[in-house]
Amino acid sequence: MTDKLSRGLTLVCAGLLFGLSQLQLLRELGSLLYGEEVVLWLVSSVALASAAVGYQLGGRLSRTALVRVLVVCALFHLASPHWLRLAFAELCRLREGTGPELFAVAAIAAAVSAIPFCALLPALLPKSGSKDRVAQLRLAYGCELTGFALGTSLALWCGDLPTLRFAVQTAGWTLLLALVTTRHGAPTTGFMRNPHTWLAVWLLLATPATAFHGQLGLWSLTQVYVYKHRITDARVLWSVDSTYQRVEVVDAPRTGRMLYLDGLRNLDAGSLDTLNHYLARLPAKLRNPAHTLLLGNGTLSMVEELAGLSGQLTSVEIDPAVVDAGARFFTPGEPLTHLTNWHLYYTDGKAWLAATNQRYDLIVVDVPSPLTLGESYLHTQEFYELCASRLTDRGLVSVQLSGSIGNPKRTPARIVAGLRAAFAEVVVVESTTADRSFAYASPQPIDPDMRIRSQQSSKEQELVILRGETLAARISGAQPLRLDDLDLVLRRGLERLLSRHGWGQ
Amino acid sequence: MSATIRAWAAGIHLGLLQTGYLLSLQRAISAAHQTYATVVGAWLVGSLIGLFVRLRPRLTLVVGLLTYVAVQLTLTQVDFAAYTWPWWVPAIVCSGVYSGRFFTDAIAAGEDVGPTFAHETYGFVVGALVALVAAVFFGRSALWLCPIATGIMVALLTRKRPH
Structure with a gap:
């Protein structure tokens, strides 16, 4: 040579x-x-x-x-x-x-x-x-x-x-x-x-080292969940690296089954039903949609019920690995392939919406909190304006706020401010059982409180509903997230990183 | 000292360009992994071409900057676009050419390989971070204004008679 x-x-x-x-x-x-x-x-x-x-x-x-x-x-x-x-x-x-x-x-x-x-x-x-x-x-x-x-x-x-x-x-x-x-x-x-x-x-x-790599990998990950995430009875069932993130499924008898994306808990099986209820079931029952668009929800946990409540259901998810993990660990029962009115596309939600000519009666946005830029684009005022342009006259957008409305500089208040800038009416429901709030936005007046309350989860003690001046007062001072003003992503990320490692609160 | 500054400046400029392409395309076109793969792949092709072309370094710098600014100005007009054919790929290749040409010029001038690559890479890290922070705090216009400033700086630092 x-x-x-x-x-x-x-x-x-x-x-x-x-x-x-x-x-x-x-x-x-x-x-x-x-x-x-x-x-x-x-x-x-x-x-x-x-x-x-x-x-x-x-x-x-x-x-x-x-x-x-x-x-x-x-x-x-x-x-x-x-x-x-x-x-x-x-x-x-x-x-x-x-x-x-x-x-x-x-x-x-x-x-x-x-x-x-x-x-x-x-x-x-x-x-x-x-x-x-x-x-x-x-x-x-x-x-x-x-x-x-x-x-x-x-x-x-x-x-x-x-x-x-x-x-x-x-x-x-x-x-x-x-x-x-x-x-x-x-x-x-x-x-x-x-x-x-x-x-x-x-x-x-x-x-x-090669022969035992797989087993050692799950065992060493389990140690991370036991001692770093402090889930003492954790057992890692699944860990793959997709082209976007690491997808892990962790089982813990006391907490239930959980999905982690890049080390951040995305959902757990225990809270899934309440989340699905307010994000999908309730707005679908209010609207009886002919066409529904589901953005995100990679675990497909909403699909079966939402397909039953809609004429046509389209799911758009960017990461096939999350769908795979969902099908294996979070969506029990029959495969969803028997649904004839449901279509799944693997692409970016905003690119899908920009390209489609379809008008939807319901758009359910089930994406993680804006902790990365990719996720934050789907929480901006510009994105909500794009959603509004793809709705029918009586259409509704449903969004989960990743927490309760409090500090106007934090995510929930800023998301609501973005929705209010893009839609004529916004209603927020605060669920104690889901430990977070949900927002519904529409170009037309949204159903009265009585009708929303009639659809609340059976586990809920009392649903708090905010709209109009009351909602405006709660988010007073909050600025919408804009494509040219996404500092929240870095600020929140840095705060979280520093506080987790002993440098600040 | 001037060789160190040149390498740092080139790195900062190239970091701004590559990160700028990534941020704006992932916002306006698609955050799907194909966008990332296309940007990195086209950039590598540009770098490879830059290693072998004998064009003046300043020319490759200016062409790369102009194609970059053209893409940014086009993408600035839209918030989110429907996916089209990847018209931006030739622009990324053009911008990547300077990355390869810079190294051959520096090494031909007698500079050491290790320090030149090291300083360029340190600069690249700084450029990438500046692009991120500028885009997040000052919006999409920062993504074309910053590289114009660094492009002028690099052009002034580039030798008049290339090797």
């Missing part, structure tokens, strides 16, 4: 492993630190900064030191992501809560996921003075970029097959170590000087 070919292959391998590990790191830390926008950007930034450290180190380290760095990082890989989850769980157990020390562990994880791969490019290129440096850079960096594209594509493709992804990464590491030690200067001392010895040791460690 020529030097050029071996260098190219080494850098394709490094790029591939870099692409694979970056996406995995984003999902892992996004989930462990809870995936608000702030967390996702923090993790991405630290990962890129680690890559920069790798580039800087690569030009300075001796070949022997570089190989040692690679071996240490390869061993970290064999224990990944279990070591990271167990470190988080153990630190939370010791503190009996979360603290800033978790960031130090996260920084180590970012370093071992980036430094070894980025150090190789400057290490394998000649120092200044060589005549064909540019030609060599073109080949070397071109190979690294190609490998990175392959690695990122692979990571996206096999997110729901963690053992396969781990096996591919381990094979990549094996090839990388073999190339570096045999072609680019192996250490002259220690066991690494004999390729056969280290290869035997490596395979001895890599084989059981």
